[in-house]
Amino acid sequence: MAVAHGVLLQGFESPAAAPRTSSGPRRAQARRRGEATKRKYQGSSEAPPGKRKNETSFLPAKKTAPKETQKTFKGKAQKIFSLKKSSASASDRKQEQKPCIKTSSLFKNNPEIPELHRPVVKQVQEKVFTSDAFHGLDLHPHLISTINTVLKMSCMTSVQKQSIPALLEGRDALVRSQTGSGKTLAYCIPVVQCLQAMKSKIQRSDGPYALVLVPTRELALQSFDTVQKLLKPFNWIVPGVLMGGEKRKSEKARLRKGINILISTPGRLVDHIKSTKSIHFSRIQWLVLDEADRILDLGFEKDVTVILNAVNSECQKRQNVLLSATLTEGVARLADISLHNPVCISVLDESHGQSDPKGRAVPEVWPPQASDELHSFAIPERLDQHVTLVPSKLRLVSLAAFILQKCKFEKDQKMIIFFSSCELVEFHYHLFVQTLLSCSGAPASEQPPSASSQLKFLRLHGNMQQEERTAVFQEFSHSTAGILLCTDVAARGLDLPQVTWIVQYNAPSSPAEYIHRIGRTARIGCHGSSLLILAPSEAEYVNSLASHKINVSAIKVEDILSVLTRDDCFKGRRRGKQKSRAVGPQEIRERATVLQTVFEDYVHSSERRVSWAKKALQSFIRAYATYPRELKHIFHVRLLHLGHVAKSFGLRDAPQNLSVSAIKKRKANLKRPDLHRKMQSKHRLAEILRSEYSSGMEASVAEVKEQNKHAARGSQPCSAVCTRLPASAVGKHKKHSP
Secondary structure (H helix, E strand, C coil): CCHHHHHHHHHHHHHHHHHHHHHHHHHHHHHHHHHHHHHHHHCCCCCCCCHHHHHHHHCCCCHHHHHHHHHHHHHHHHHHHHHHHHHHHHHHHHHHHHCCCCCCCCCCCCCCCCCCCCCCCCCCCCEEEEEEEEEHHHCCCCHHHHHHCCCCCCEEEEEHHHHHHHCCCCCCCCEEEECCCHHHHHHHHHHHHHCCCCCCCCCHHHHHCCCCCCCHHHHHHHHHHHHHHHCCCCCCCCCCCCCCCHHHHHHHHHHHHHEEEHHHHHHHHHHHHHCCCCCCCCCCCCCEEEEEEHHCCCCCEEEHHHHHHHHHHCEEEEEEEECCCCCCHHHHHHHHEEEEEEEEEEEHHHHHCCCCCCCHHHHHHHHHHHHHHHCCCCCCCCCEEEEEEECCHHHHHHHHHHHHHCCCCCCCCCCEECCCCCCHHHHHHHHHHHHHHHHHHCCCCCCCCCCHHCCCCCCCCCCCCCCHHHHHHHHHHHCCCCEECCHHHHHCCCCCCCCCCCECCCCCHHHHHHHHHHCCCCCCCCCCCEEEECCCCHHCCCCCCCCCCCCCEEHHHHHHHHHHHHCHHHHCCCCCCCCCCCCCCHHHHHHHHHHHHHHHHHHCCHHHHHHHHHHHHHHHHHHCCCCCHCCCCCHHHHHCCHHHHHCCCCCCCCCCCCCCCCCHHHHHHHHCCCHHHHHCCCCCCHHHHHHHHHHCCCCHHHHHHHHHHHHHHHHCCHHHHHHCHHHHHHHHHHHHCC
């Protein structure tokens, strides 16, 4: 710019440029024009107008100087003018677009979605129902009548047909059957039949005759409800339930009065064993561990050992039953400890054409069966399984579009969405309640009259108060439509009627967990569907499922997002009277961007919500680091694009210092302890989250070892201790809080 100005002024003011023969007025006129131009552009960054070439043409030509000046001006100045012009036009376009869309494009710089090459495998399926009625069993007539009238069941399922006769004979049993096949009644019916048939009538003050251990509070309530229904004709037998979150004082009062069939979670029962003197197990005749593998997964193995020791010290002879939809090595160890000469009942054996294992001990059945059980799972026959590959930036809008598609534009849809942590459940619950429900209130062209009322969101996770958890469980059980956002606390054993869709927003850590999640639908022969949402980098997980004989069909993300064209809430604003284009890929992308903008505007409406979204993002990263070693090549934190993942939490940019090493922070704190004390109150929550959720990606292994050596010599802050804990240990404890 300075060069152009200098050349311009030189052409106007240089006395050598004008011949001496020119008249005085002409020279004065040229001088005045030059000074005016100098004053005009002296404080401005703009170049003189491009018309300058014609204005200087009045200067008489001299040998070479005027030509060089003119040529230089033309090359330099016009180039600057064109850059300024294009920059200004780009700025104007940006200003025009800003009121319409405030977010960056969701459909740029996304990874390419690979083709899913799914190997065709034959799924293992079990025959759920049989033609045998309960009348064929040697049961009390009142019990049979209760099963037929109250439970409205006349024929037995396959697992009930095999289990009930064996348990009535007094045998220990290890029972394996698919989810939703009626395992609860398979042990409840024999327990009630045996207790009501005792020669000396049971008294409430006798204490527990049957002890049932379940992994979660919701399953404890469900089992208690089933036992209560079966005991209607036998009101002298008193059932009871113990679980975390309830008042110990009221539970102790019930134990003093007497409970004959005691249903409990392991942790709360251990608490009463240590602190309640009125609890005793001298009359125990039944010990049942329902969902035994889940009890071990949740870290209750030590509690189960305490319970077994307490029962064994007071009562040696009893009947033991272990039940699960999947058999693991942990269940095998537990069976060796607690079962005596058991019968292994597995409906899967019958489907494989094996001989009836009745009467065979676990040591004889288990070794050949373990490999089969660990590599194949029984899938409900009427369950349709789907998978979709969604780029990280589109995960949030895709989930919202799928919810709208099924629960707004279709009637009587009941959906469960699984997340990997409590923080993710809370974030998505509040986000959808504040955004999707308000959008649903607007009239839509194809919206049925009562569709908006179908968008009823509920949440369930381990950090909720017990009263709220119970209320949510009961409300969702009795409703005909709704969306339940939950963790794996609802993945085991719960019989939630009429669930039509299971959505796994975060992939499960094992095929067994996948089976238990999808088992919340298609129960007892009903029809159901499931959807697994994966990132393009996680496509190989489909092959992992196929290796366990699990088939899934693909759904394209475009088909999910296309539902947004049915709702005018997400129609983009058009300039002037521009006509709406026909529905196509561009229209779908515009509406998805509008929906994403709604989410981002809500998140960025306050600092508290931004912090809340960052906390959820931290939780997601921490949970992502807890996948087992055999799946690390598919789910690895290094494969995540944090900027794209942040978009799925309504954040416009990736937060800074998400993965800052706690060790580096500790060194900084030691250097400036006074600064750390000043900032501690303001950033306390962020410090805790970063220390707990740090993935350790920044520091190399050598750096971590070196810092651990120094830390071992003296005291250290809590954040450094948290960093040295294995990510799987920290994440798993929080991720599966019951």
